Each structure stands twice: as C-alpha cells, then as structure tokens.
Amino acid sequence: MADTRATDETSDNTGGNHSSGDGNPESREVEKIRDLKSVLVTSVLNLEELDVNLYRGTHHWVPRSRRLFGGQIVGQALVAAAKSVGDDVYVHSLHCYFVRAGDPTVAVLYQVDHIRDGRSFMVRSVRAIQHGQPILICQASFHKLQPSPLQHQFTMPMVPPPEDLLTEEQLIHLYLTKPNVPEKLRQFLNQRLANEVPIEIKPIQPQPSLRRPATEPRKLFWVRAQGHIGEGNMKLHCCVAAYISDYAFLDTAMLSLADYKAKFFASLDHSMWFHTTFRSDEWMLYECESPWAANSRGLVQGRMWRRDGVLAVSCSQEGVFRVQPVNHRNKL
Numbered sequence: 001m002a003d004t005r006a007t008d009e010t011s012d013n014t015g016g017n018h019s020s021g022d023g024n025p026e027s028r029e030v031e032k033i034r035d036l037k038s039v040l041v042t043s044v045l046n047l048e049e050l051d052v053n054l055y056r057g058t059h060h061w062v063p064r065s066r067r068l069f070g071g072q073i074v075g076q077a078l079v080a081a082a083k084s085v086g087d088d089v090y091v092h093s094l095h096c097y098f099v100r101a102g103d104p105t106v107a108v109l110y111q112v113d114h115i116r117d118g119r120s121f122m123v124r125s126v127r128a129i130q131h132g133q134p135i136l137i138c139q140a141s142f143h144k145l146q147p148s149p150l151q152h153q154f155t156m157p158m159v160p161p162p163e164d165l166l167t168e169e170q171l172i173h174l175y176l177t178k179p180n181v182p183e184k185l186r187q188f189l190n191q192r193l194a195n196e197v198p199i200e201i202k203p204i205q206p207q208p209s210l211r212r213p214a215t216e217p218r219k220l221f222w223v224r225a226q227g228h229i230g231e232g233n234m235k236l237h238c239c240v241a242a243y244i245s246d247y248a249f250l251d252t253a254m255l256s257l258a259d260y261k262a263k264f265f266a267s268l269d270h271s272m273w274f275h276t277t278f279r280s281d282e283w284m285l286y287e288c289e290s291p292w293a294a295n296s297r298g299l300v301q302g303r304m305w306r307r308d309g310v311l312a313v314s315c316s317q318e319g320v321f322r323v324q325p326v327n328h329r330n331k332l
C-alpha cells in the first residue's frame with residue numbers, strides 16, 4: 001500500500017546558498033566535482049534571482065547532441081516555481097513541453113506566473129527563455145498534505161538489490177578490458193566515462209554488447225543522484241528527481257528496434273507526478289517502459305520506486321525519433 005506518512009521533511013533550502021567543504025579552495029574544488037550537492041545545488045539548481053518571479057540558470061553537463069539536457073531545464077523550472085510557494089505545499093505534478101532546443105552557450109531565464117492560489121492547490125506556470133524565445137513551457141501544481149483512506153499502489157518489481165550490481169561506469173571499465181574492442185567503440189565508451197553526469201545508474205540487466213537484439217521495450221535500473229544531499233528538503237529532492245528522470249528514459253522506446261540507431265532524437269514533453277517523500281540521493285528503482293511507438297514518435301512511461309517498495313514518482317514522456325540502419329561493419 002502507498003506510504004501515507006505525513007512528512008516532516010518540510011524545510012526549503014531550494015536555491016539557497018549551500019556552503020560546503022572545509023574552506024580550503026583545493027578541497028572545495030574536489031568536492032565540487034565529486035559531490036552532486038555542490039554541482040547541482042550550488043550551481044545548476046541554484047538559480048540567480050534577477051527580479052520578482054524572474055531567475056537565471058546555468059549549465060553543468062551538456063549531452064553530445066549539444067542541445068541542453070531536458071532534465072536540467074525541467075529541474076530548474078521546478079526550482080523557480082517552488083520558490084513562489086510556501087513550505088506547507090508540495091509539488092504533486094508538472095507538465096512540460098520542450099518547444100525549442102536549448103542553447104548551451106547562453107544562460108536560461110525562468111519567468112514564473114502565479115496562475116492560482118487555492119485553498120489546497122497552487123498552480124504555477126514557468127517559461128524557460130533563451131534569445132527572447134521560450135524553449136520550455138511548464139505547469140507545476142502544488143498541494144497541501146491531505147491524508148485520505150483512499151490509497152493504493154502497484155507492487156514494485158522483484159529485482160536484485162543495488163549492492164549486487166555494477167554501475168554503468170564499472171560495466172564500461174569491464175568491457176574495455178576485453179580484447180579486440182573496436183577503436184571507435186573504445187573512443188565512444190571513454191567519452192561516456194569522461195561525462196560528468198551527476199547521476200549513478202545500476203542496470204538490472206546490462207546489455208552484454210552494443211549489438212543487441214530487439215527486445216520488449218522495457219528496462220529497469222537503480223538510480224540515484226551522486227553525492228550526499230541528506231534529509232529534510234523535499235522540494236530539493238523533487239527538483240533533483242526531475243533532473244534524473246529524463247536521463248536514461250527516452251531510449252527505452254528504441255529497445256524494440258535492433259540494427260537501427262537514432263540519428264536524431266529529442267524529448268517533446270515531460271510529465272511527472274510526485275506521490276510521497278523520497279531521497280533522490282538514495283537508490284530508487286526506475287522502471288521504464290514504452291507502450292507505443294510509431295510515426296517517428298515514441299511514448300515512454302516510468303515509475304520510480306523507493307527501495308522499501310513505495311511508489312515515489314511516476315513519469316511520462318513522448319519523444320521524436322529519426323532512425324537509420326546501423327552499418328555493423330563500421331558500427332561503434
């Protein structure tokens with residue numbers, strides 16, 4: 001059954017100044033690289049307030065596509081929206097459209113509109129703007145805690161615990177020790193290792209090689225933010241979950257198609273529902289599936305489970321996919 005415990009995790013430091021480290025610039029630098037709390041909280045999710053309801057966000061990791069990572073834009077939009085509500089309401093859902101590619105060479109402005117303050121619910125609309133044009137439109141709704149006898153949830157799938165599994169990084173290192181790894185593939189995998197994505201992933205069923213058969217479009221992995229964030233800041237955990245939720249989600253739709261690669265793919269929209277308290281810096285099981293793909297689009301749906309079996313977050317996204325056959329002789 002769903003966890004209906006009233007949360008005491010109500011303090012809001014989202015976007016506040018989080019100092020860390022021992023004051024030594026060198027150790028602060030090391031911590032900045034290693035600790036997600038530094039990278040995301042003091043940098044990416046720490047928006048600069050420019051005016052009333054107007055914020056500026058900067059970037060950390062940019063994907064190979066050279067367009068801004070969607071999870072970063074959604075996470076920052078949620079930070080901006082959350083700044084305009086009190087400590088007694090929690091985001092329960094958000095709905096976004098990615099309308100233009102984000103430009104990694106300039107900052108993003110976030111403009112928050114107060115749509116409605118009701119008795120139980122508060123609704124905000126956020127526009128992420130670059131070069132005077134919206135790149136994302138986001139609606140977020142916040143709700144007071146209102147416990148009810150109506151409660152149920154699906155059951156978490158049975159999977160091995162994260163302690164029994166290797167991280168994606170470890171799997172890549174292992175793969176690179178094999179003889180005869182093609183040079184192009186080696187370069188690609190080394191680039192993946194060099195990515196400073198502040199997210200850790202442990203696949204439940206790692207792909208033995210990149211040349212995989214077509215499978216049911218479903219995958220499961222343990223995921224958490226890198227570094228320590230700690231308890232007591234549910235708003236921040238939701239913003240970090242928004243960042244994480246977009247990372248390895250959309251490619252679920254490609255699993256049904258072997259021998260093709262996406263020459264262009266991008267998320268068109270992103271929706272999330274936050275059900276209960278969780279910690280984004282602790283392992284959560286991300287269950288991703290794609291019920292449909294056609295017409296150059298694919299739909300993905302995801303559930304993030306706390307490791308105690310409580311359904312914490314549900315996500316949904318549609319993406320555009322332009323695919324081409326893989327030439328296996330020259331393949332990565």
Ligand SMILES: CCCCCCCCCC(=O)SCCNC(=O)CCNC(=O)[C@H](O)C(C)(C)COP(=O)(O)OP(=O)(O)OC[C@H]1O[C@@H](n2cnc3c(N)ncnc32)[C@H](O)[C@@H]1OP(=O)(O)O
Nearest residue numbers: 063067069070071098099100101102246247264266267322
């Ligand atoms: C494992 C680690 C990897 C992690 C990566 C995580 C990534 C997760 C997913 C994301 O975060 S994606 C980032 C968030 N989403 C976006 O940035 C999408 C923003 N929205 C848009 O860019 C536009 O709204 C969108 C492209 C979706 C639609 O705009 P248009 O209708 O003007 O685009 P159009 O379809 O005409 O063209 C899009 C591209 O497809 C190309 N194209 C069009 N028709 C085509 C065709 N028939 N065949 C092949 N390609 C085609 C077209 O040239 C163009 O390529 P370029 O961008 O390189 O120029």
